[in-house]
Amino acid sequence: MSKPLPLLTSPAPERRDAARNREALMTAATALVEEVGVRGVTMDALACRAGVGKGTVFRRFGSREGLMGAVLNHSETEWQAAVMSGPPPLGPGAPPFERLLAFGESRMLLNLRHAELIEAAGNPGARSVGALSFTTMHVRYLLSELQVEGDLSYLATALVAPLEIIVLREQVDRAHVPMGRLVAGWSDLARRVVGVT
Amino acid sequence: MSKPLPLLTSPAPERRDAARNREALMTAATALVEEVGVRGVTMDALACRAGVGKGTVFRRFGSREGLMGAVLNHSETEWQAAVMSGPPPLGPGAPPFERLLAFGESRMLLNLRHAELIEAAGNPGARSVGALSFTTMHVRYLLSELQVEGDLSYLATALVAPLEIIVLREQVDRAHVPMGRLVAGWSDLARRVVGVT
Numbered sequence: 001m002s003k004p005l006p007l008l009t010s011p012a013p014e015r016r017d018a019a020r021n022r023e024a025l026m027t028a029a030t031a032l033v034e035e036v037g038v039r040g041v042t043m044d045a046l047a048c049r050a051g052v053g054k055g056t057v058f059r060r061f062g063s064r065e066g067l068m069g070a071v072l073n074h075s076e077t078e079w080q081a082a083v084m085s086g087p088p089p090l091g092p093g094a095p096p097f098e099r100l101l102a103f104g105e106s107r108m109l110l111n112l113r114h115a116e117l118i119e120a121a122g123n124p125g126a127r128s129v130g131a132l133s134f135t136t137m138h139v140r141y142l143l144s145e146l147q148v149e150g151d152l153s154y155l156a157t158a159l160v161a162p163l164e165i166i167v168l169r170e171q172v173d174r175a176h177v178p179m180g181r182l183v184a185g186w187s188d189l190a191r192r193v194v195g196v197t
Numbered sequence: 198m199s200k201p202l203p204l205l206t207s208p209a210p211e212r213r214d215a216a217r218n219r220e221a222l223m224t225a226a227t228a229l230v231e232e233v234g235v236r237g238v239t240m241d242a243l244a245c246r247a248g249v250g251k252g253t254v255f256r257r258f259g260s261r262e263g264l265m266g267a268v269l270n271h272s273e274t275e276w277q278a279a280v281m282s283g284p285p286p287l288g289p290g291a292p293p294f295e296r297l298l299a300f301g302e303s304r305m306l307l308n309l310r311h312a313e314l315i316e317a318a319g320n321p322g323a324r325s326v327g328a329l330s331f332t333t334m335h336v337r338y339l340l341s342e343l344q345v346e347g348d349l350s351y352l353a354t355a356l357v358a359p360l361e362i363i364v365l366r367e368q369v370d371r372a373h374v375p376m377g378r379l380v381a382g383w384s385d386l387a388r389r390v391v392g393v394t
Contacts, residue, residue, distance in 0.1 A: 132367065154382025157368065161358035170329065171354065185351025192352075192389050 025050050025060055026074050033071055038116040043067065068120035075117070076131050079110050083138060096145035097196060103142070104186045107135060107163050108179075112172065115165045135160050146194050155193055162186060222247050222257055223271050230268055235313040240264065265317035272314070273328050276307050280335055293342035294393060300339070301383040304332060304360050305376075309369065312362045332357050343391050352390055359383060 028050040032041050043064055047054040061067040088094035089102040140156035148155065161167065163186070171177040191197075225247040229238050240261055244251040258264040285291035286299040337353035345352065358364065360383070368374040388394075 150385050151378065151382045153374075154378070155386065157364065158355075158359040158382070158386045161361065161364050162355040164358065164361070164363070166361070166363065167354065167358050177350075181348065181351070185348045185355070188347055189352065189355045189390070192392070193386070195389070 021052075021056075022060065025052070025057070026070065029067060029071050030074060033117070038068065038120045041067070065120070065122040068117050068122075072114060072117040072121055075110070075114065079106070080131075080134055082106075083134075096142045097190075097194060100139070100142045100146070100190050100194070101187050103135075103138065104159075104163065104190060105183045107160075108168065108182060108186065111163055111165045112168055115169055118165065132160070135163070143194070148194055159190060159193060162189065218249075218253075219257065222249070222254070223267065226264060226268050227271060230314070235265065235317045238264070262317070262319040265314050265319075269311060269314040269318055272307070272311065276303070277328075277331055279303075280331075293339045294387075294391060297336070297339045297343070297387050297391070298384050300332075300335065301356075301360065301387060302380045304357075305365065305379060305383065308360055308362045309365055312366055315362065329357070332360070340391070345391055356387060356390060359386065 025046070029041070029046055032046055032049055036045070041064075043057050043061075044054060046067065047057045050057070057067070061070055082090055083103065083106075085091055089098040090106050092099075094102070136153070136156045139159050140152050143152045143155060168182070171182060172179075222243070226238070226243055229243055229246055233242070238261075240251060240254050240258075243264065244254045247254070254264070258267055279287055280300065280303075282288055286295040287303050289296075291299070333350070333353045336356050337349050340349045340352060365379070368379060369376075
């Protein structure tokens with residue numbers, strides 16, 4: 001009895017199915033979070049929404065914490081894609097200072113949304129190091145495009161630091177600073193750092 | 198039988214003793230941390246150093262975490278006193294921009310020392326809200342002395358944000374940025390924010 005030849009042209013069909021299922025679950029989870037908020041999302045509700053069994057949801061994410069971590073990663077990835085290749089002024093095509101201002105406002109809003117997800121993912125006070133190095137590298141790139149002189153890595157870190165969730169929550173939750181004032185404040189900071197008058 | 202008159206002239210002698218004991222224990226604990234580092238400090242070593250029983254140390258601090266929290270508070274209080282009334286340029290008497298630069302360097306070093314204490318106190322990622330509002334208010338005061346225009350509260354928060362432990366540890370532990378470069382970077386940031394050329 002000869003062995004069957006290995007299939008070379010149809011690689012891992014189950015893997016593609018799994019990827020499709022994961023994508024469908026992520027889409028459902030993201031939509032659910034947007035509709036009912038982080039607190040309202042249960043594993044049952046997600047299973048129902050995605051039309052799969054609860055067992056599938058648990059196999060995929062392990063726990064509600066795991067689910068929230070996955071939604072967080074998904075959101076971060078989408079945002080990074082928007083910065084890299086989405087429409088201007090956040091994405092390429094706008095002048096670098098306009099991109100910098102768009103980055104500040106967009107990241108501020110994203111981080112405030114992510115704060116709840118991070119907490120629900122069981123990592124209060126944590127932050128994604130990958131996300132941090134992406135944001136810092138992006139700001140560093142824009143500063144070099146703006147021909148700012150000095151220690152651009154430090155200045156980029158300093159511009160990203162006030163956008164940290166821990167700093168934002170202090171301002172929003174404790175001091176009740178309105179978003180408009182935070183956006184205006186960060187834009188002014190960027191202007192001073194870049195030297196735009 | 199008449200009740201004894203309440204003592205009016207000698208208030209709570211035990212309380213004064215307790216305060217003296219606490220102060221002696223704090224002094225011993227602070228010295229011990231400086232000598233052997235946070236990791237090396239045990240409740241036994243502190244009892245031995247302070248010449249008291251181990252039970253006294255546990256009654257006072259509850260646990261090693263409690264001890265580290267107390268050392269942290271003590272250090273923060275001493276630093277705030279140095280800012281308020283210590284020698285210039287950190288304390289009063291120097292021009293405000295010199296004070297601002299001294300503040301940045303001093304706070305950076307303090308926060309890196311405090312990082313270990315905070316971890317040992319069982320609050321990784323935590324920070325003292327009281328310390329935060331003190332530093333922000335101090336920077337805000339110096340900015341107004343420097344006649345900086347704009348949203349001084351926001352600018353003060355933005356100058357304090359890169360001094361946060363979480364940001365510093367990223368730079369020092371992960372990216373191995375030398376202290377001198379961090380100090381120079383923050384000074385340059387302060388110069389840009391204040392508009393000193």
